[in-house]
Amino acid sequence: xxxxxxxxxxxxxxxxxxxxxxxxxxxxxxxxxxxxxxxxxxxxxxxxxxxxxxxxxxxxxxxxxxxxxxxxxxxxxxxxxxxxxxxxxxxxxxxxxxxxxxxxxxxxxxxxxxxxxxxxxxxxxxxxxxxxxxxxxxxxxxxxxxxxxxxxxxxxxxxxxxxxxxxxxxxxxxxxxxxxxxxxxxxxxxxxxxxxxxxx
Amino acid sequence: xxxxxxxxxxxxxxxxxxxxxxxxxxxxxxxxxxxxxxxxxxxxxxxxxxxxxxxxxxxxxxxxxxxxxxxxxxxxxxxxxxxxxxxxxxxxxxxxxxxxxxxxxxxxxxxxxxxxxxxxxxxxxxxxxxxxxxxxxxxxxxxxxxxxxxxxxxxxxxxxxxxxxxxxxxxxxxxxxxxxxxxxxxxxxxxxxxxxxxxx
Numbered sequence: 001x002x003x004x005x006x007x008x009x010x011x012x013x014x015x016x017x018x019x020x021x022x023x024x025x026x027x028x029x030x031x032x033x034x035x036x037x038x039x040x041x042x043x044x045x046x047x048x049x050x051x052x053x054x055x056x057x058x059x060x061x062x063x064x065x066x067x068x069x070x071x072x073x074x075x076x077x078x079x080x081x082x083x084x085x086x087x088x089x090x091x092x093x094x095x096x097x098x099x100x101x102x103x104x105x106x107x108x109x110x111x112x113x114x115x116x117x118x119x120x121x122x123x124x125x126x127x128x129x130x131x132x133x134x135x136x137x138x139x140x141x142x143x144x145x146x147x148x149x150x151x152x153x154x155x156x157x158x159x160x161x162x163x164x165x166x167x168x169x170x171x172x173x174x175x176x177x178x179x180x181x182x183x184x185x186x187x188x189x190x191x192x193x194x195x196x197x198x199x200x
Numbered sequence: 201x202x203x204x205x206x207x208x209x210x211x212x213x214x215x216x217x218x219x220x221x222x223x224x225x226x227x228x229x230x231x232x233x234x235x236x237x238x239x240x241x242x243x244x245x246x247x248x249x250x251x252x253x254x255x256x257x258x259x260x261x262x263x264x265x266x267x268x269x270x271x272x273x274x275x276x277x278x279x280x281x282x283x284x285x286x287x288x289x290x291x292x293x294x295x296x297x298x299x300x301x302x303x304x305x306x307x308x309x310x311x312x313x314x315x316x317x318x319x320x321x322x323x324x325x326x327x328x329x330x331x332x333x334x335x336x337x338x339x340x341x342x343x344x345x346x347x348x349x350x351x352x353x354x355x356x357x358x359x360x361x362x363x364x365x366x367x368x369x370x371x372x373x374x375x376x377x378x379x380x381x382x383x384x385x386x387x388x389x390x391x392x393x394x395x396x397x398x399x400x
Contacts, residue, residue, distance in 0.1 A: 059371070062370050062381060062383055065381070066383065066387075069400070071391075073390070167326050170259040170262050171259070181262060183262055185387075187386075190270075199390075200269070200273055
């Protein structure tokens with residue numbers, strides 16, 4: 001099989017959520033797999049001097065409108081969480097632990113965490129919220145709790161965030177396939193066209 | 201005929217340029233006309249605390265790459281001007297004057313100014329550059345020069361910029377049709393789908 005599509009996202013990114021619901025089907029259509037890369041956009045915002053879209057005057061109103069309109073268009077349930085933006089560091093750590101310890105559950109955890117926040121308005125900012133979601137897919141609460149405090153996992157996340165910045169990730173979702181970068185839920189079709197056509 | 205599509209842009213906006221090359225065909229397909237609204241994104245950036253995309257660390261590199269890739273995809277000649285971003289106040293004033301004095305030439309002026317900057321790397325930041333482009337479409341240099349200093353035209357531009365901020369314009373191109381806002385060259389198709397389907 002050809003190289004996977006690396007899919008960078010932040011669990012707190014609304015368009016990252018929309019992209020997460022669609023990327024597997026797009027990738028499958030291209031004969032690719034998805035390499036999930038949860039990161040912390042706070043680091044990106046720091047490096048770029050930007051802020052979350054919805055916090056920006058004027059742009060925020062448009063962004064909220066466009067997000068819900070985009071979700072309706074592609075038929076994805078979506079509501080903006082009561083607490084938004086929210087900290088996603090525990091969710092990220094849980095992912096990288098599961099990816100190592102129980103790789104077969106990694107994709108399930110991505111969707112479960114995203115949907116908890118973006119469909120069911122569950123608070124996944126604190127460890128307790130993440131542990132509850134992990135339990136929901138059959139993981140052991142005590143094991144997850146320990147993993148969230150693991151120095152190895154903490155370092156793994158720092159390394160992944162650094163690597164994403166070095167790779168030029170400047171927002172979410174951000175996809176890289178065969179070295180070509182695509183930023184935005186609205187670039188999924190472009191990315192698919194690019195892979196199918198060999199570029200332009 | 202149904203209401204026109206209001207197309208807000210800055211002559212210094214790269215995606216505004218791409219949109220300007222395509223909006224008339226999209227509008228015609230919907231039985232609509234285009235109402236051109238050149239504005240100054242500097243005012244938007246001030247209100248939103250943003251900066252031109254290409255000036256933002258990391259994001260700028262991606263934006264330049266995406267711009268040229270997007271232009272190639274839709275078959276539009278595009279090169280990033282040597283001086284970018286550039287002041288577009290004279291170009292805007294020329295447009296609003298022509299719109300009043302020689303409305304039949306208004307669309308031609310939009311395209312001529314945009315292409316001067318984005319295809320031929322001509323400097324249209326100073327009055328001289330704008331006057332040269334205007335002469336190229338048969339306008340009188342002395343008349344244009346006087347118009348660029350006209351208090352009425354200066355005020356008209358200020359009013360248009362204020363109106364665009366009040367309308368929620370937060371970037372370029374920004375389109376409003378039947379009260380529905382769409383931001384971005386990459387929302388042209390969505391806008392067309394929206395009008396055709398009556399929304400979703």
